[in-house]
Each structure stands twice: as C-alpha cells, then as structure tokens.
Amino acid sequence: MSNSVPAHVGVLGGGRMGAGIAHAFCTAGSGVVVVERDDAAAAAAQERLDKSLAKSVEKGTTKESLESLQARLSVSTDYGSFVSADLVVEAVPEDFNLKAEALTKVEKMLGSDAYLATNTSSLSVNKLAKELARPERFCGLHFFNPVPASLLVEVVLGERTSRDLTRASSRWVEALNKTPVVVNDAPGFASSRLGVAIALEAMRMVESGVASAEDIDAAMTLGYRHPVGPLKTTDIVGLDVRLGIAEYLQSTLGDRFAPPQILRDKVAAGHLGRKTGQGFFTWDS
Template identity: 55%
Template sequence: MTDSNAPRTAAVIGGGTMGAGIAHVLLAAGARVTVAEVSADAAAKARDAVANSLAKAADRGKLAATPNDLLAALSVVDTLADLPPGAELVVEAVPEDAALKRRVLAAAAGACPDAVLASNTSSLSVGALAEGLPGERVLGMHFFNPVPVQPLVEVVRHGGVADDLVARAAGWAEALGKTVIVVRDSPGFATSRLGVAVGLEAIRMVQEGVASAEDIDTGMRLGYGWPMGPLRLTDLVGLDVRLAIAEHLERELGPRFAPPQLLRDKVGRDELGRKTGRGFFDWS
C-alpha cells in the first residue's frame, strides 16, 4: 500500500540480500526505486532478487499490490552516475568496508544533490563515513535481515547531522512499516554491540564443549524467548560478516569482543553459514 510519508524517489546502492530487501520495502510503500550495481550482470541479478522477494511476500499475502505492478517502479543501473538526481533518499547497502562505503556515498552525494544519504552499516562509525561529505545529509539506517520481515530500523545519528533530518529518516522508516530506535554513533550502535556479544559467547561455548549449537540455540529460544538462537542467526548473517564486526569492535572497545578461534577457523574453511551451505548448521 502506498504511504504518502514514504520517499517518492529512492535509490539503493548494492543489490545483494540487504539491498534487494530494502528495495522491496521501498517499492511496497509506493516509492520509485533505482538499484545500482557494479555491472549489467549484477544489476540483472539484483532485479531478479527483488522480484523473487516480492513474489514470496505475495505468496504470504503480505503485498497490497501485485509484484508486477511494484516492479514497474523499479530501475536497475550499473553505474552510480545513473542514480536519479531527484532522489530523496539514497541507502548504501554494500559490504562492510569503510573505504568502499565512503566511495559510494561520495558518488551518491554528487549524483543526488538533495538526497538524504543513509548507510546500512551495522557497526562502522557513521561520522567517519561522513568525513569529506556534506555530513549534515549523512546518517545511518540499519535494516535487519530479512528486511521485508524484520520490523526494526536503527537510525544512527552522528554529531554533524541535523535533528530534522533524523526525524525525516525515522518517519520514512515508519512509513515502510518499521519500528524505529534512534541511537548515537558509537561502535556497534545498540543492536550489533549486544547481538555480537551474545553470539561470540555462544561460539565460545561450542568451542569449549559446553553444549551443541542446537542445544544452545534451543535454550535461548525457549528459555529467553528469542525467535532465533544466536548461532543460527550467525549462520544467517554470515560468519565472515560476524568476524569482521567482531574485529572492528575489538579494535574500538577492547578484548571482550575478541573473536573466538572457532569462528576464525570456520571462516578459514569457508563455512560461512547459509550462503555457503554450512556454518554452525547444515544448510545444504
């Protein structure tokens, strides 16, 4: 259903799992959306990912319009120079690499001169990403995977962003059907910091033979009401992603976030979770 409070024109940089999900919820709220990728092949795959996501939502009865109607408002491009200049919102959803994120945000700042520039980072400093950019236009909008299903968006404010822009971004996220929390720009924000702490301790427990991954997850689901255990969630996020976040938090906050050796070993064996078929669970 179209929401008049949603951005009318938006762009998403990166058409992977997160980017496709963000495009999905923007389209469902009535926005015209451009997804930017690095090649024609990647752009085509991004379009397919959005189409598949919309089709699954339609099968569950979660769309007010048909997938084809929503896809009519989707464009895919293979260069950032083709981002829509009138975009109100640009969300970057590229991998957790600060230099890469700064490059794409800088390109978006030039291509979309009036847009709010949002990073979907789950742990990197938004203020650092905004350095050298019009920082008053930059903030964090941390969506959660899978984006069409997860109800939360974490809006991250750094010292140089205006209150009215934070309020605008929060209003847009609410128009996408999300609940918003606003947090100060600090390592790991609120959600990644707590989620990684629990996830790393669960990995240490497997490493020490305290219990199996399945039993640890069952304990958290049934004992604490978690919808998903921390180890299955690690598999869903990706062990490589979790390792990179843990290393960043260790640098910023100290040794309590040091990654367990088991996590390093699994990443070294390409046991990255669902995307490679095996992590702490078998996804084949």
C-alpha cells in the same frame, strides 16, 4: 517529502540486504532504483527482487500486483541513476574504505536537498560523514535480514546529522511498518554490539565443549524467548560478516570482542553460514 516514504529512493548494492531495502521501499510506495557494480551483479539483483516481490504478492502482504511493483523498480549500473533520488541508502559490503568511496561517489550525483544513508551494522557514521561534503544530510539506517519481515531499523545519528533528517528518518521507518530505534553513533551501535557479544560467547561455549550449537540456541529461544538463537542468527547474517564486526569492535572497545578461533577457522574454511550451506548448522539449498 511528506510523512510517508520518499517518492524516489536509490539503493547502492543489490545483494540480499540491498534487495531487501529496495523491496521494503517499493512495497511502501517509493519509486526505487538499485545500482550495482556490473551487468552480472545487476542481473542477479533483478532476479532477486523479482522473486522477492512475487513472494509478497503471493503471500498477500501487498495489495498491489507484481506488474505495478515492478513498474516502480529498476536496476542499473549507472550512478547517474541517483540524480533524482530523494534518499539513497548505501548497502555495499562492510568495509570502511569501500563504503567511504561509494558514499562520496553517490553524494556527487545527488541534488542539494537529497539525503544519504549508510546501512552499516557497526562502522562509525561520524567517520564516514567526514568523507562527505554535506554530513548534515547523512545518517545510518541499519536494516536487519530478512528486511521485508524484520520489524526493526536502527537509526544512527552522527554528530552533524540535522534535526530534519532525524525526524524524517524515523517517519520513513514507520511508513515501512517497522519500528525505529534511534541511537547516537558508537561502535556497534546498540543492536550489533549486544548481538555480537552474545554470539561470541555462544561460540566460545561451543569451542570449549560446554554444549552443542543446537542446545545453546535452544537455551536462548526457549529460556529467553529469542525468536532465533545466537548461532543460527550468525549463520543467517554470515560468519564472515560477524567476524568483520567482531574485529572492528575489538579494535574500538577492547578484547572482550576478540573473535574466537572457531569463528576464524570456519571463515577460513569457507563455512560462512546459510549462504554457503554450512556454518554452525547445515543448511539446505
């Protein structure tokens, strides 16, 4: 592998995040294979990727044709599709056991010189690394939604992450036209820890009637120049995802990360944000 992106990249999981990661590597020049759990999920991932790549061509953010991009990208249900990958990025839901099982399954398919990364936004990279045979070839690559437009990737180093991978991962991120922020493994890393802390306080303010969700977000976008307010960001990320991260941070860092009741109530009601049309805001389909 050179200073550019890896020649062959695998992505495990073709949801919004996984498809975004696949899109980023594909438009940067990698051959990409996305592996999904079944045929229905694979078809949905293919449709998601086709739309996303078509949008990039339409907007002129890539000089390549849609046909040439699609020729470099495939979707499969077979873990064996990862056999020739230089790098595989895991992007399955934020559950430790699910991720650990997926990562160990992927690692068995990889060549000894391939790298493996997790897109976890909060789980311990060191704990996940303990499940692997080659922890020195493993790190966190925490992408942000929407991946094609986001300018940040958090590179999370485990205690066993090799220096070669530390250097290579930052080069890959730069080749994606994004900025790497390198952090050592800690609960919530830097971005999730700070982002969730602000969002949870914003939720408590709504809950106690300090101000509306709209006005709280306006205070942060206009007063602090955040591009998106903490509550709208929560809707975009998914309230269920934010709840899971908050619960994990509470268990590792203490009750200052305890999820407010308003968050639990909205998740219980199925109001998960943009993906369901209702969260702290109402979203048009």
